[in-house]
Amino acid sequence: MNHIVLVHPAIPQNTGNIMRTCVATNTALHIIKPMSFELDDKKMKRAGLDYIKDLDLHVYESYEEFKAKNPGEYHFFTRYSKLCYTDQDYSDSSKEHYLFFGHEHDGIPKEILKENLDRCVRIPMSDKVRSLNLSNCAALTIYEVLRQQDYPSLSKVEVQKGEEFLYEL
Template sequence: MLNIVLVNPEIPQNAGNILRTAIATEAVVHFIRPFSFSLDQAHLRRACLDYYPKRQVVIWESVEDFLKENGEKELFLFTKKAKKIYTDTDYRDKKEIFLVFGKESSGLDPSLLLKYPDRLLRIPTSSSVRSLNLSNAVAISVYEVLRQKGFDKEWL
């Protein structure tokens, strides 16, 4: 199972685009509080179009709560500070994958990065930008996991 984890997301349109990608790939989206929007907000629903009712969402009150339940699973944390590129990870034999992304303005908390130093990944970009849009970064990473797994879903 593929899981997308959004730690303190800030922009509802990004969350909506990510939900649409998740619906298209049968992934579960985990929202970790705090976040500044309602999951029923119009911007979110608009980005998902009429697929919104098909979403699979889990809401966590804190990073600590999420880690208590999932901290020993296959977590991959995306940060521009990582040395390893996301395509250099072999996802093929992993059963339950969690792709973890931080808030748009500042990324993941440094304490989380220190907790999982061998699970840090980055998407390479030129130095002309600080970062990719969050929903684009999620889509890139989700489809890399699916590509490596051979797109073996019945919906292909």
């Protein structure tokens, strides 16, 4: 299974968007406290729409608690890494892949990154910006993981209106 891990999230709308992405991709969401908002924040709920009820959500008091409960393949996303996220192998869908994203302003705490330098990766971008929006990063990286796994348990055709929707008059 695949997992997105938010370390100390600060912006409820980002978390709501990530919740929706997790439901769309059958990805579990893990949140490591502290958070700068409550899970019932109306901005977060608005971004997550009515999909939140289908979310596989886990909340932890600390990184240490998270590690104790979740063995697997950890991937830490940081602009400071020298490794590109697309150069990693996520193809084994029998493994638990955890994609870590940090606080919108400060990222993942440096002490966590330093303990995991070989598992730190970055998203390439120009030198004109410091970073991309957190929910965009989570979406594009989980889809790279899923692409490498050939999109397990996801439909490659339209399921709401039917796969023939465009071809019907």
